[in-house]
Amino acid sequence: MDGPKDEVFRSKVAWVFGWLWLAFAAWNTFDLIARGxxxxxxxxxxxxGVITALVFLMAMRPAIVLEDGGVRIRNPLRNAYIPWNAIGDVIVTNAIVIEAGRTTVRCWTPQTTARERARASARAAKAASSADASRTDRAVAEAVGTRTHADWVAHRITETGAMRQDASSGETSVTWSPVALAVTAAAVALVAVTIVLS
Known part of the structure; x- marks a missing residue:
């Protein structure tokens, strides 16, 4: 029997931008080879190459993945894994911060801005002041309407952790990402080769 499907949270804008950049970079690479x-x-x-490496590391790689045994956080250069039974507080400032004993992991994505929070508060205030809404509807609109995407993801992490305590597996870890380090090394090598050959 299959376990629950992994849930992946990331910035959709950054993800789309990353793929558009890769298409742009591929076309320009072809053009440089053909006519440069x-x-x-x-x-x-x-x-x-350097810009593409940065786009991959900062826009495409970062994500929060809710797995069967815990939550995996992919930041630009590091990976973190926290089993469900080790998760303490999940706090949202401008980013999601997950506390697990002595380990604190700040998630690169999704983030929230002061502007996004102000828009959410304005939506909630508008819904709460609606003349045809009942008192309960207004209270719900005020509570839920002030949530940003990051707030919703943090709530999802807390909720999933409470439901999957018994399915926890693994140990809390924060490690360098081999993929991220390889991409960084390739970008540095490309710059070094260019300096030597030009």
């Missing part, structure tokens, strides 16, 4: 001339093509390729 040295050393300008090499320099342009290095700039394109």
């Amino acid at each position: 001339s040295m050393p300008s093509a090499l320099i342009a390729g290095a700039v394109l």
